[in-house]
Amino acid sequence: MLCERISEIIYRYPDITDDEMLLLEKHIAECETCRDALEEKKRVLELASAYRPEPVDEMEWAYFQDALNRRIDSLTRRKSAVLHALLAVETGILVLAFGVFISSKNRTPSVEVTSKEVASCEEDEFGEALIKYAESSFPLEERLALLDEYELSLLAESIEKRCGGE
Amino acid sequence: MEKGVEDRLVELARKGDKVAFSKLVTTYREKIYNFCFYLVSDKSDALDITQDVFFNAYRSIKRFKANSSFYTWLLSIARNRSADFLRRRKPENIEDIPLSQPDNTQSVDDNRTRLLVRASVDSLPAKYREVLVMRFYGGLKFAEISELTGENINTLKTRFYTALEHLRKRLRRYV
Numbered sequence: 001m002l003c004e005r006i007s008e009i010i011y012r013y014p015d016i017t018d019d020e021m022l023l024l025e026k027h028i029a030e031c032e033t034c035r036d037a038l039e040e041k042k043r044v045l046e047l048a049s050a051y052r053p054e055p056v057d058e059m060e061w062a063y064f065q066d067a068l069n070r071r072i073d074s075l076t077r078r079k080s081a082v083l084h085a086l087l088a089v090e091t092g093i094l095v096l097a098f099g100v101f102i103s104s105k106n107r108t109p110s111v112e113v114t115s116k117e118v119a120s121c122e123e124d125e126f127g128e129a130l131i132k133y134a135e136s137s138f139p140l141e142e143r144l145a146l147l148d149e150y151e152l153s154l155l156a157e158s159i160e161k162r163c164g165g166e
Numbered sequence: 167m168e169k170g171v172e173d174r175l176v177e178l179a180r181k182g183d184k185v186a187f188s189k190l191v192t193t194y195r196e197k198i199y200n201f202c203f204y205l206v207s208d209k210s211d212a213l214d215i216t217q218d219v220f221f222n223a224y225r226s227i228k229r230f231k232a233n234s235s236f237y238t239w240l241l242s243i244a245r246n247r248s249a250d251f252l253r254r255r256k257p258e259n260i261e262d263i264p265l266s267q268p269d270n271t272q273s274v275d276d277n278r279t280r281l282l283v284r285a286s287v288d289s290l291p292a293k294y295r296e297v298l299v300m301r302f303y304g305g306l307k308f309a310e311i312s313e314l315t316g317e318n319i320n321t322l323k324t325r326f327y328t329a330l331e332h333l334r335k336r337l338r339r340y341v
Binding site: 015040043045046047048049051052054061065071072076 | 182184187188191192195196199200203204209212213216217220221224225279280282283284286287302303323326327330331333334337338340341
């Protein structure tokens with residue numbers, strides 16, 4: 001009966017508690033079968049722990065680091081190129097929006113504001129809201145496409161006001 | 167590396183400081199390589215995966231949450247990358263693996279031992295091998311492995327003891 005308990009402890013060895021270790025030591029002093037089982041387990045663990053990964057020398061690590069740096073640099077360059085392209089597109093769209101504003105400045109706005117919330121805003125507040133909207137995280141092109149002529153002209157006017165004030 | 171120094175390096179790396187990131191790489195590359203090696207059993211593959219691990223870590227370092235350790239975070243990336251690699255790799259017949267030529271620092275016995283243990287570890291199903299590698303070779307606590315894998319601690323313990331028993335049965339004739 002005790003051998004069964006000891007066998008279960010050996011099964012979990014070396015993940016055993018201090019009390020289990022004491023019990024084990026006491027038992028194997030008297031039981032040859034369990035002592036042999038524990039010895040075998042220890043030798044197997046020793047053999048398994050001798051298995052080490054193939055070493056990597058300094059030159060290989062230097063090559064590793066160099067290759068990694070090149071990948072990271074290439075990633076940084078790609079990100080930078082995309083940012084520049086986006087900036088150019090956004091600038092172009094802003095210029096276009098400003099052009100639309102200039103061409104429609106002398107016209108009587110014939111557009112009704114569709115949203116009730118928007119209609120209740122004062123023009124200045126609405127202009128500021130439009131700037132925030134234009135600065136939000138959606139692609140600028142999509143954002144501007146959703147604005148009607150009145151909203152576009154108000155956006156341009158608000159940008160002009162803000163830039164004039166700065 | 168001290169926790170305070172590591173935290174500072176991670177913070178700098180998050181802001182894009184490549185030198186700080188490079189110091190983190192130097193600190194952990196060997197541990198990550200060893201972990202990958204035990205999982206994929208090939209030096210060249212383990213080095214490639216290790217490089218992927220650090221490249222992905224650099225790319226997503228802003229997503230690293232400081233409440234876990236940086237090393238554990240790297241291990242979780244290494245674990246996923248190794249698993250992807252093993253899924254893609256054609257199953258290998260262990261009998262076909264050539265016995266590599268021992269170099270000057272290794273005896274034939276070392277080489278034989280490595281092959282025997284490697285064959286035994288490789289013959290374990292992935293989820294058993296993973297816990298064996300993390301616990302036995304990586305020295306991680308069950309709680310840390312549980313955090314990494316999302317598995318229950320008792321399940322992990324059962325897998326670990328089963329894996330050790332498997333090794334015992336495979337290697338007993340050689341000890």
